[in-house]
Amino acid sequence: MTLTKPTIDTQQTTTTDVNAEKYLVFQIGNETYGVPLLQVQEIRTYTPATRVPNAPDYVLGVINLRGNIIAVIDARTRFGLPPLPNEESTVVVVAQVNDKTFGLRLDSVSDVMDIPLEQIQPTPPIASEATQRFLNGVVQVGERVIILLNLREIFDIDALSQMAA
Amino acid sequence: MDSLMQLFYDEANEMVEGMEQVLLALESGEPDPETVNALFRYAHSFKGNSAAMGFTHLSKFTHGLESAMESLRKEQRPLTPELATLMLQAVDLIRALLERTRTEGDVGDPACDALLQQINAALNGVEASTVGQAPSGAPSPLSAGATSSVETPAQSEVPPATVPDTATESDTPQYRIFYQPAPTLSAEHDPLQLLEELQEYGQVVACRFREQIPPVAHLKPDACYGSWELIYETAFEPAIVRALLELTAEGAEVRIEPLQSVPEQSHTASEPSTQQEPPNPSTETTSVAAVNANTAVATASASKGEAQSIRVSTEKIDALMNLVSEIVIAQSMLSSAQNADTDERTRAAIMQMERHVRDLHERVMAIRLLPVSYLFNRFPRMVRDTAAKLGKKVNFEIEGEETELDRTLLESLSDPLTHLIRNAIDHGIEPPEERRQQGKPETGTIKLSAFQSEGRIYIEVRDDGRGIDTERVRQKAIQLGWITENDFPPDETLYEFIFQPGFSTAQQVSDLSGRGVGMDVVKRNVESLGGSISVQSKRGEGTRFLLRVPLTLAIMDGLGLTVADEHYIVPLTAVVEAFQYESLQHTALFDRHEMVNVRGEFIPLVRLREFVGLPKGERDGLIVVLEQEGQQIALLIDGIAGQQQVVLKSLEENFTRVPGFAGATILGDGRVALILDVSDLIRRAHQVSERYAAIA
Numbered sequence: 001m002t003l004t005k006p007t008i009d010t011q012q013t014t015t016t017d018v019n020a021e022k023y024l025v026f027q028i029g030n031e032t033y034g035v036p037l038l039q040v041q042e043i044r045t046y047t048p049a050t051r052v053p054n055a056p057d058y059v060l061g062v063i064n065l066r067g068n069i070i071a072v073i074d075a076r077t078r079f080g081l082p083p084l085p086n087e088e089s090t091v092v093v094v095a096q097v098n099d100k101t102f103g104l105r106l107d108s109v110s111d112v113m114d115i116p117l118e119q120i121q122p123t124p125p126i127a128s129e130a131t132q133r134f135l136n137g138v139v140q141v142g143e144r145v146i147i148l149l150n151l152r153e154i155f156d157i158d159a160l161s162q163m164a165a
Numbered sequence: 166m167d168s169l170m171q172l173f174y175d176e177a178n179e180m181v182e183g184m185e186q187v188l189l190a191l192e193s194g195e196p197d198p199e200t201v202n203a204l205f206r207y208a209h210s211f212k213g214n215s216a217a218m219g220f221t222h223l224s225k226f227t228h229g230l231e232s233a234m235e236s237l238r239k240e241q242r243p244l245t246p247e248l249a250t251l252m253l254q255a256v257d258l259i260r261a262l263l264e265r266t267r268t269e270g271d272v273g274d275p276a277c278d279a280l281l282q283q284i285n286a287a288l289n290g291v292e293a294s295t296v297g298q299a300p301s302g303a304p305s306p307l308s309a310g311a312t313s314s315v316e317t318p319a320q321s322e323v324p325p326a327t328v329p330d331t332a333t334e335s336d337t338p339q340y341r342i343f344y345q346p347a348p349t350l351s352a353e354h355d356p357l358q359l360l361e362e363l364q365e366y367g368q369v370v371a372c373r374f375r376e377q378i379p380p381v382a383h384l385k386p387d388a389c390y391g392s393w394e395l396i397y398e399t400a401f402e403p404a405i406v407r408a409l410l411e412l413t414a415e416g417a418e419v420r421i422e423p424l425q426s427v428p429e430q431s432h433t434a435s436e437p438s439t440q441q442e443p444p445n446p447s448t449e450t451t452s453v454a455a456v457n458a459n460t461a462v463a464t465a466s467a468s469k470g471e472a473q474s475i476r477v478s479t480e481k482i483d484a485l486m487n488l489v490s491e492i493v494i495a496q497s498m499l500s501s502a503q504n505a506d507t508d509e510r511t512r513a514a515i516m517q518m519e520r521h522v523r524d525l526h527e528r529v530m531a532i533r534l535l536p537v538s539y540l541f542n543r544f545p546r547m548v549r550d551t552a553a554k555l556g557k558k559v560n561f562e563i564e565g566e567e568t569e570l571d572r573t574l575l576e577s578l579s580d581p582l583t584h585l586i587r588n589a590i591d592h593g594i595e596p597p598e599e600r601r602q603q604g605k606p607e608t609g610t611i612k613l614s615a616f617q618s619e620g621r622i623y624i625e626v627r628d629d630g631r632g633i634d635t636e637r638v639r640q641k642a643i644q645l646g647w648i649t650e651n652d653f654p655p656d657e658t659l660y661e662f663i664f665q666p667g668f669s670t671a672q673q674v675s676d677l678s679g680r681g682v683g684m685d686v687v688k689r690n691v692e693s694l695g696g697s698i699s700v701q702s703k704r705g706e707g708t709r710f711l712l713r714v715p716l717t718l719a720i721m722d723g724l725g726l727t728v729a730d731e732h733y734i735v736p737l738t739a740v741v742e743a744f745q746y747e748s749l750q751h752t753a754l755f756d757r758h759e760m761v762n763v764r765g766e767f768i769p770l771v772r773l774r775e776f777v778g779l780p781k782g783e784r785d786g787l788i789v790v791l792e793q794e795g796q797q798i799a800l801l802i803d804g805i806a807g808q809q810q811v812v813l814k815s816l817e818e819n820f821t822r823v824p825g826f827a828g829a830t831i832l833g834d835g836r837v838a839l840i841l842d843v844s845d846l847i848r849r850a851h852q853v854s855e856r857y858a859a860i861a
Contacts, residue, residue: 050837051731052823053777062820062839064494064831067487071820101819161821 020114024093025146026106028075034139034146037112039095046090046105059160060105065094071155072103078154079131095151102155113146115139120148173218175476177263180211182542185256189545192249201238208234211259220266222273223259229281230255232365233288239366239400242288251284253546337398339370340406343420345392360393366406367399396424479572482532489529490812494835496522501834531569534716537615537624538566540575544586544613551590558597558607559590564614570622574714577694578624581687585626585710586611588683593630593708603705605629617716624712633702635659641668660700664688695721695738721813723830723840725806726789728774728782732838734811734830735800739791739843746785746801761799763790768799769850776825776846793843798850809833813840825849 023034024043049061049072058077062069072092076083084090089108094101116139123135136148187204208231216224230252237244244252258276265272344359363369376391378384399406407421500515541563552559570578594600594609601607612627638659642648647662662668666685691698696714715721722737750762751770759770768790774782786803811830816823816839827842 048836050829050839051777052839053826054824062816062829062837064491064835064837067490067814067831068819069814069816069829069831069837157821 019117021117023113023115023146023148024109025111025113026109028079028107029081032110032144032146033149034113034115035093035095035149035151039097039151041094041096041101043109044092044094044103046086046092056160063092063103065101065103068101070094070101070103072105073155074105075154076107079134095155097152097155098157100155100157104151104154113141115141115146115148170218172476173214174263174267176214177211180207181256181260181263183207184211185253185546186542188244188249188252188256189549191244192246201234205231205234205238220271222271222277223262223266226262226277226281227259230284233281233284235366236288245287248284248287251280251287255280255284337367337400339396339398339424341422341424342395342397342406343392344395345418346389347417363395363397367397369395370398371396486529486533489526490831492522493526494831494833497833498835533571534569535572535575536566537568537570537575540579540582541566541613541615543579544582547583548586548590548611551587555590556596557590557594558609559594560608560610562610562612564612565616568615568617568622570714571716574694577690578712578714581690581712582613582624582626584683584687586613589626589628589630589708593628595631622714622716624714625709627707627709629707632704632706632708633660633663633700634704638662660702663700664698695736721811722808723811724789724808725838726773726800726802727804727806728777728802729779731777731779732806732832732836733773733777734838734840735789735791735843736840737808739793741790741792741797743787743789743805746788761788763799768797770799770801771846771850772801774801774803791843791847793847796847796851798847800846811840
């Protein structure tokens with residue numbers, strides 16, 4: 001059930017720019033977002049998670065990742081968007097933050113891109129303060145504007161451990 | 166720490182433990198030459214290893230100890246209690262030094278020399294040392310070698326009979342040893358070391374160095390072209406001499422021939438010492454590896470304690486375990502994917518796969534298990550010291566040490582068992598006079614045994630001491646205000662008191678036991694492992710503690726509970742009973758806090774649906790009564806999904822602690838189920854009820 005990481009055609013993506021980093025790029029709603037590929041462990045098709053009582057609504061539950069129990073967070077709910085039903089394309093991106101592994105449920109993943117680090121712009125203040133902390137900046141690559149996500153804030157383990165008793 | 170160091174410490178600890186065990190075995194049992202040899206081997210390997218790591222002080226001390234052991238072995242002397250104590254002290258000293266080397270590097274301790282002197286004094290005190298260590302006046306092998314090294318290869322072997330007659334006219338057997346170091350000399354092969362070794366266990370009567378150095382054009386700079394030929398006199402058997410050479414001269418070519426030239430020996434070819442030689446007493450040429458094979462049979466019995474093993478980190482095993490669990494789940498998915506259209510071959514393959522996967526699963530589980538001897542072997546020493554301190558005579562027996570248990574569990578059982586055994590010596594076993602008066606043998610017996618039954622491990626500590634004085638327990642309970650003067654509870658209840666915090670009947674507090682903490686801690690420890698403890702006792706006849714623990718911490722028996730389409734697990738040990746909800750009387754404090762009447766007793770009701778945040782069910786389901794630490798709750802659920810063994814998984818490892826849940830597990834279909842934390846559920850329910858009780 002595990003999909004392999006999208007194959008990266010190194011020939012094509014290698015640029016002369018040394019300060020570029022590979023990002024996994026995906027669509028949520030109409031916007032394109034990206035997370036550093038280095039933080040991504042694998043991409044899986046979505047399997048139903050076991051609900052965790054009293055957990056925040058964006059925690060879909062826990063799943064079994066090769067014998068380890070990991071939490072799955074719904075990206076849309078986390079950003080205050082209405083959740084979408086599961087589709088063929090629905091995936092869970094497994095990532096590591098602070099030595100903890102978690103899954104981020106996404107509608108789909110689209111691409112791996114080289115993002116030149118010096119072209120990253122600070123997040124424009126249009127975003128509300130609540131969602132601002134999920135963002136690491138924006139970058140324009142060709143025609144596309146990519147919003148870079150801060151996984152550490154999205155999987156906020158400190159907030160989660162305050163879970164109501 | 167680098168892996169070489171780690172390996173050194175792992176091995177060193179094993180050897181130190183080995184020495185201790187052998188010493189204890191020697192002290193109690195008849196002197197079995199194999200056991201003595203084992204002791205010697207441990208000391209020898211330890212010496213070599215520590216020298217290799219550059220811990221010269223340790224190596225020097227062990228060396229001294231080894232010499233002492235040697236003369237013990239050589240003269241077949243009994244191990245006196247005094248010597249045994251000294252030797253054990255030496256083992257302790259080694260252990261302490263070993264710990265210190267971790268931080269301080271190559272350290273010594275003045276106590277080492279003092280102890281060695283004591284040991285030697287004790288050795289010499291036993292009886293006048295006849296052979297002892299090599300006389301100081303003996304020619305050093307080096308000087309002997311130097312004087313004869315002028316000989317050239319052209320002057321070929323001198324026949325044995327013409328060996329310089331410096332040999333003492335003793336009846337000590339002599340051997341001619343031919344020693345050719347490995348073709349490539351390395352730091353591990355030190356011919357001088359070999360010669361020194363030999364000098365310790367006997368006397369090198371003559372030594373001749375020979376070299377066959379090729380022309381410079383063919384000379385390899387790191388090759389060894391020299392060889393030695395020795396006339397060696399020793400009381401040891403040839404097998405031991407060979408073993409000695411083996412240890413020092415790995416990869417070398419060694420030949421040992423008994424010398425027939427000693428007058429007394431020439432006519433006694435059938436003596437036991439020579440009988441052990443191969444029938445043909447002529448030159449026996451074997452590489453050390455071959456010697457190894459030959460002596461393998463002989464050493465097999467001696468090395469029964471040294472299991473063939475490799476070291477693997479527990480992390481690796483856990484990773485393997487997880488992977489296997491995953492395969493088990495994938496397998497069950499595969500099996501359930503079969504349908505009427507599945508062809509015969511696929512079906513057969515799946516079935517075969519199923520068998521192998523089950524087998525694999527069991528085997529991987531077994532890796533985590535260790536024999537309880539790992540734990541039990543620590544106790545003979547403790548029993549010996551404790552008994553000696555208290556002036557009691559104790560015979561300590563171990564049974565079922567091959568029973569296997571999860572490693573982590575073994576560690577956690579160490580403290581409770583130590584306590585129980587100390588208690589048995591301190592409070593159980595009577596002083597020798599008292600035992601004699603009662604017509605019991607002066608030496609008391611404490612038996613530690615382990616066995617497996619019904620998927621659980623039982624560990625028993627049994628003594629034949631005075632038993633539990635129930636009247637004293639009753640008096641103490643009265644004193645503590647637990648019962649009144651007029652209460653005469655049954656013995657079982659009185660025994661239970663022993664496990665209560667703050668209870669201790671020891672009349673005087675000794676430094677060994679009886680500090681008032683103790684049995685309650687033992688009970689708590691055992692219970693935290695998912696186990697239980699019970700006690701039986703008969704006045705004047707003894708006491709028996711029985712510990713019951715699961716095979717492994719990671720696996721427990723669970724009961725599957727369902728609410729709506731969700732599945733939860735409770736530990737089966739917490740389940741008291743289950744019945745239909747309708748059959749119960751139900752009441753609610755202030756219409757909110759619900760209680761059910763179970764046979765006249767009101768138990769707080771917890772609705773699992775409510776607890777996990779689900780809407781109320783349409784129909785009433787089942788009640789499961791759960792108990793922990795004497796408190797109960799009635800849990801209302803929709804249904805029971807059956808009993809199953811579950812592997813406990815942490816929620817915190819990658820997520821966070823979830824209040825009300827002890828962890829999670831993976832069900833057969835790959836889904837995750839949460840495990841209810843029964844004590845948390847009970848605590849919440851009772852906190853609420855106390856609050857309401859206070860208001861009312």
